[in-house]
Amino acid sequence: MNIASNLSEKIRQIRLQKGLSQENMADMLGLSTTAYGDLERGRTELSVSRVENIAKLLDVPLPDLLGFESSSMSEAEWLRQENTRLLAANSRLQNELDQWKLKFRHWLGEGVIREIGQQRERIGF
Known part of the structure; x- marks a missing residue:
């Protein structure tokens, strides 16, 4: 089981x-x-x-x-430990999210800059 x-x-x-x-x-x-x-x-x-x-x-x-x-762990202690574990997981996930946001901004920024450069070339700048 x-x-x-x-x-x-x-x-x-x-x-x-x-x-x-x-x-x-x-x-x-x-x-x-x-x-x-x-x-x-x-x-x-x-x-x-x-x-x-x-x-x-x-x-x-x-x-x-x-x-x-x-008898080995009170409910309050178990909840404290679970809270600590969840806070650590939340922090790890927030860091991962922040890294993905930076990558997205970088990819988006490169694409926009490239597009603007291509448009400028077409109109003679």
Whole structure:
């Protein structure tokens, strides 16, 4: 079993323990029953925000739902670590975006300058 199917199975088990039906969960999440069923069967990829919503609806700490032992790491600590990881990834992606913007400006600038030069040659400048 992979991580996604483990998570889907864990969601199903907790839902059943709480006495909720798939229809209940689908309604609370704003999904069709079919879409929610696909989620529990691992046919739909779960977004982070969707997992957070499910954890809240099931009244389960997010780290517990994701399979982290709450005794080894508090939810607050896990969230701090996740925040640090996401900030680092965001910074890396922002740097990459800035590099692509510079390349685009360089390519665009060269093309515009070349075009202006060709137009000037045609009219005799």
